[in-house]
Amino acid sequence: MTYIALRPMGYGEPYTRSIGSVQAPVNKMLPVAGKLWCGSQNSIKIINPLTLSTEVTFQVTSNANRCIQCIVSSGQGVWIATTQSSKVMLYHATSYEFLMDVSIAQAVAQKLHSADDIIRQHKAACLRITALMVCKDLLWVGTSAGVILTIPMPRITSMTTRASLTVPVVTGLVYGHTGHVRFLTCIDMANSSAQSKTDQSRCSDQNENLRNIQDQPRRASMAATMATLATRMLVISGGDGYEDFRTNVSNESAGRDDSTNHLLLWQV
Incomplete structure (x- = not known):
């Protein structure tokens, strides 16, 4: 895409502006x-x-062959990954200052330590970030090695600068994919479960019980519990194959499903 178009409310031709090029x-x-x-x-x-x-333009990398692969934001932070790179970069959302970069290479190597030497070397040589997502104050990172990682996001304010931040610890998850992580997404479990309810009378009874509660401490406790449940999320990754990085015990089925698409789910 070399331009963007904005269509006015109602009828009319869209306004277009050239942004990129062929x-x-x-x-x-x-x-x-x-x-x-x-x-x-x-x-x-x-x-x-x-x-x-176009108000601001800046280069994420000097290598023109590395295009922008992923962009996600949370609060005052914007996380960016480029193609063929094993680092994710953090920028300030309003000052546009580069704040830090985080390498995921070591965390991935730790998860692959028990893998076959040839497979481990190949994945390390071709390692790159393939997916990014923000969920529950964590940056979720999908990789070409199949390893899924989480990075705690630092608190960023309007006054945050590069010097005030420390590089967070990258944690690799036990389960992942044999091949590339194709995508990461999440869903609010509370909302999805509420939509799936079909017993309206039961729901009505529960609401009536809540209205009849007179004990203030108990109501406060229930409200806190409901708030906690409302923030429960289901994280989903899609990719090639399934891998348990805790063991490398070979069996007859090893490699049979490496090219089969799998969905992995986590309750967060």
């Missing part, structure tokens, strides 16, 4: 703090959605 198309877009971040080749272009003008 050589450097726009392949990623994300709304951040009232602006639109566009990944064009190895650069980020920040667009004002009201004027459709």
